[in-house]
Amino acid sequence: MRTLMILSVLALAACNENAGWNPNYAGINANTPYGKYLREREVALHGKGATPQVIPIVLPAKAPTAEEIAGTAPRKAAAAAPVTETARPAVPANAQVAQSGPYPGSTPVLVRYAHAEQQAPGTATYRRSGGSVDAAARACRSYASADAAQTAFIAAGGPVIDPRGMDPDGDGFVCGWDPRPYRQSRL
Numbered sequence: 001m002r003t004l005m006i007l008s009v010l011a012l013a014a015c016n017e018n019a020g021w022n023p024n025y026a027g028i029n030a031n032t033p034y035g036k037y038l039r040e041r042e043v044a045l046h047g048k049g050a051t052p053q054v055i056p057i058v059l060p061a062k063a064p065t066a067e068e069i070a071g072t073a074p075r076k077a078a079a080a081a082p083v084t085e086t087a088r089p090a091v092p093a094n095a096q097v098a099q100s101g102p103y104p105g106s107t108p109v110l111v112r113y114a115h116a117e118q119q120a121p122g123t124a125t126y127r128r129s130g131g132s133v134d135a136a137a138r139a140c141r142s143y144a145s146a147d148a149a150q151t152a153f154i155a156a157g158g159p160v161i162d163p164r165g166m167d168p169d170g171d172g173f174v175c176g177w178d179p180r181p182y183r184q185s186r187l
Helices: 002-015 033-045 066-070 109-116 133-140 146-155
Strands: none
Touching: 109 146, 133 146
């Protein structure tokens, strides 16, 4: 009986593991831009709302100083930086930026993806097996636009994996989505 009581207490303690102890953890109920994004994403995953177009980035590992931004600060040897350049694809400074919406000033997901994937549409880059053009066309019909389909593809793990078979040619672009307009500056 005593063992059962101890196991019950431990099980209840494990249920609330992440609440409040980590300042970088913004849960779905957090009143932050990332918490709002998580709520919007959950609604979209259940098919009851639009897919969020931008993932906000909060609490950077190291924010640049004004001197570093201006380029006048002497370069220091980097210690152990937890975020590397490979963590996020390089996006040119003159890339498209959201002017309105829930996250103005941020880089939309499709713009970031278009700059990360440099191949042209139709260039097989990722290995695919068993997919067909007909199955991809059926999957694409369930989306309102090519942008919505590409955003859902990225959210589902694309381009590395293709769980719905939307990218049979393995180019990383689905439903006729073209990255070239997103690679051009809108300034």
